[in-house]
Amino acid sequence: MLRCKEVSALIGSETLPRTTRRTRLGVWFHRQMCQYCRAYQRSVVMLGTLARGLAVKEPVPVEVVKRIASKVKQER
Amino acid sequence: MPSPAPSASQLAAIQRRDPDVLDALLRDEIPPLLRAARAAGVPAQDAEDVVQETLLVFVRRAEEFDGRSSARAWLFGILYRKMSERWRSLRSIDAIEPIDEVHESRFDANGRWSNPSRLPDASAANAQAMTMLDHCLADLPDRRRLAFTLREVEQLETDEICKILDISANTLGVLLFRTRNALRECLEAKGLKGSDDVAV
Numbered sequence A: 001m002l003r004c005k006e007v008s009a010l011i012g013s014e015t016l017p018r019t020t021r022r023t024r025l026g027v028w029f030h031r032q033m034c035q036y037c038r039a040y041q042r043s044v045v046m047l048g049t050l051a052r053g054l055a056v057k058e059p060v061p062v063e064v065v066k067r068i069a070s071k072v073k074q075e076r
Numbered sequence B: 001m002p003s004p005a006p007s008a009s010q011l012a013a014i015q016r017r018d019p020d021v022l023d024a025l026l027r028d029e030i031p032p033l034l035r036a037a038r039a040a041g042v043p044a045q046d047a048e049d050v051v052q053e054t055l056l057v058f059v060r061r062a063e064e065f066d067g068r069s070s071a072r073a074w075l076f077g078i079l080y081r082k083m084s085e086r087w088r089s090l091r092s093i094d095a096i097e098p099i100d101e102v103h104e105s106r107f108d109a110n111g112r113w114s115n116p117s118r119l120p121d122a123s124a125a126n127a128q129a130m131t132m133l134d135h136c137l138a139d140l141p142d143r144r145r146l147a148f149t150l151r152e153v154e155q156l157e158t159d160e161i162c163k164i165l166d167i168s169a170n171t172l173g174v175l176l177f178r179t180r181n182a183l184r185e186c187l188e189a190k191g192l193k194g195s196d197d198v199a200v
Helices: A004-012 A021-033 A035-057 A062-075 B008-015 B019-039 B044-060 B071-086 B098-104 B127-138 B142-153 B158-165 B169-189
Strands: none
Touching: A004 A021, A004 A035, A004 B169, A021 A035, A035 B127, A035 B142, A035 B169, A062 B019, A062 B044, B008 B019, B019 B044, B019 B071, B019 B142, B044 B071, B071 B158, B098 B169, B127 B169, B142 B158, B142 B169, B158 B169
16 A cells, blocks of 8 residues: 555656556555645646746746847857 | 647758748747746856857757757757756755655654645645745755756656756656655745645
8 A cells, every 4th residue: 555655756756657557556546545645736736837827927028039039040 | 838849841941941940949949948047047147148059059950950859858958958068056966855854754654644735726826826936946956946947837748858957767756856845845834825624
């Protein structure tokens, strides 16, 4: 039986797809029973959502893109 | 945001350095490259310079691009090599970091959660939470911040990131696991919490 510590490590490191089918099944069953590991998984998803939101909220300024593109065009 | 491998016609145009195709491609790739450079801890002005150098290398070597990965992944590879030539800290990875012990302390002797995470789910991703995350990201080691950005913001696949950073999938797993745990701890310390009654 997998423990929360192992399940959270598999989720947080994204190594689950590279484990055996038996392990993946074990994690699936564990998650069905463990609300805290489900919450951990949701927090992992939330971090990605926040990071992507941050990139959208603070975009790279258009003038910076133009400046770099123009320099590259000149030098190539 | 993920960037697919190019079509056959795009690939041919890149390899023969079609100016229109290259201009459009490079312009699209400047923001993700700048984000990655900044995530790697490169100062703003230097980030512009290193992105410019990266794009010039891409143009000069365009005929070598085989299209097996996306142009973005190839560009990130060039960018990373350029950055690690100048900023050595990007190469280092510690065997054990304090965050490992902090995460460990959340479990009892049987490996069950004794102090589970109380972070909210993605529906709570608001401007305030994003600002908190920004501050938490700033405290991370450069290499971990870069790995997290490539995975979560640029949404590159594991094998692409491993190729770019020249690390194994297991090492990348360790980097991402530590980063997520550090960010969770940091956000909780800043007061970002969901309901005490964890939703089932």
